[in-house]
Amino acid sequence: MIETHELTRHFKDVQAVRGINLTVKPGELVALLGPNGAGKSTTLRMLTTLIPPTSGTARVAGHDVVRGQREVRHRIGYIGQGNGAAHSQRGRDELISQGRAYGMKVADARRRAAELIDSLDLGEVADRTVSTLSGGQRRRLDIAMGLIHAPALLFLDEPSTGLDPQNRANLQRHIVELRERHGTTIMLTTHYLDEADAMAERVIVIDHGRIIADDTPARLKNEHVGDRIILGFEHETDAAAAASRVPHKSHRYGTELTITVPGAPRLVTGLLDDLRATGLSPADVEVKRATLDDVFLELTGRSLREGGAAQPTLVEV
């Protein structure tokens, strides 16, 4: 569905995207994860024909993004960071004109608009001016706009930015359903870790315009971080004794012993039983599952959460 070769984009002297090689198969749901300024949106804008690459190539839905621009546009749906529907228009009008923009007949566009209004729960607001809609309603309308021509490939740029947790969950449900029902290939960018974790089977971590990791969320976490069991002892000697008995990678700091092991929640009770059998009983126990933020921290030395965000571009320039 998507195939890029050394896809690169420079803005004046900023290297926003530097040589991305990427293959996405039909039916995949892929999240591009990275801090602001990492190059996610620039990558998406090249794949959706909004900006031409400085160098490298990309084939999207079977066509080159530069030479086959119109063919690509016909075959993809795009939901950008802003509102697709103009604030001065009515939702239904925008949906119909969006359908017409893709070459649909008025009657077909009208029917399809009604379908989407129904399935995205926009019935009560579709005939109101867009500016009077709430953020969540507008976002659902944007999704409907992107789906009007039932594209086989859908791009979403930061789809849930600015939404409250309930609307975010709602939106994620719609996206997952869309894929289950129609087998739509979906690529989205996000800087919400839980979102990438919850929705995508494949997470591509981007930093400084390069892909630094590409795998399922579970494997990324296991390979780069792993789960941790943290045991707190009364005495350092107990902690040291426990360290020598535990059959996993561990690290002791004072009275605290951190054990890194995949599947920690399942192993923790057995591990504690073994330790108690030798008379070592920790005063407190904590199990930490790896998060994608841990992965990012491990890979880059920066946290996504701290908004290690604006820095990269500044450092790079």
Next chain:
Amino acid sequence: MTNLVTDTGVVFSRELRPVLRNPFTVVFSMVQPLIFLGLFAPLLPDELSLQWFVPGIVVMSCLFGTSMTGSNLLFEIQTGSHERMLVTPLRRPALLIGRALKEIVPVVVQAAVIVAICLPFGFELHLGGALLGLVILSVFCLGLGSLSYTLALAAKNQEWLFWTVQQTLLFPLLLLAGMLLPIEAGPGWPQALAKWNPLTYVVDAERALFNGDVWASTTVTGAIAAAVVGAGGLLVGTRAMQRST
């Protein structure tokens, strides 16, 4: 199958939709010309009749509305719907031409409103000439609207830039076209500048045409000036739209 004409039709009807939904906005945007009509016309010296003044106000109404129209695009650039349109298969020139063509609608409606208001005060309507005048004015507005959209595309997120340029150009153009007061009454330099202002020829043509003087030479010069602005505006605007990202 789609082509440039059908694409333009899609953009045109999308642009027109909010106007049809809320026709009062067309009248609302002509508040300023109406103020000039109501407060300036009574101050005119005796030798300048309503017959002379009204065509100028019709052009002014077109000038105000159409030069501001880029702000709609500017807003759509800022909210994201312009970007959404850019990803559709609509041909880039259609995105501009469809929008610019829509400007003709308010121009015609506003002219009709102004004339209707002035009829009871003794304004004499020569329908044939007035209609030809509107054709010329429409071509001019097509170009002016395109230029306004070009300005919006260039200003992108700097709204102040759009308004600064628009306001800076608006009044010199208007005054140097003899829209409110005859330029011939002034000193030589404004007259010299007016010769280079295409709007001057459009205003002169409208004055003659609204008085039924269809065969005046100003009709030809006005039509040429409007065609130059129309074609030039479309050319510049289409190029700007093709570069829009």
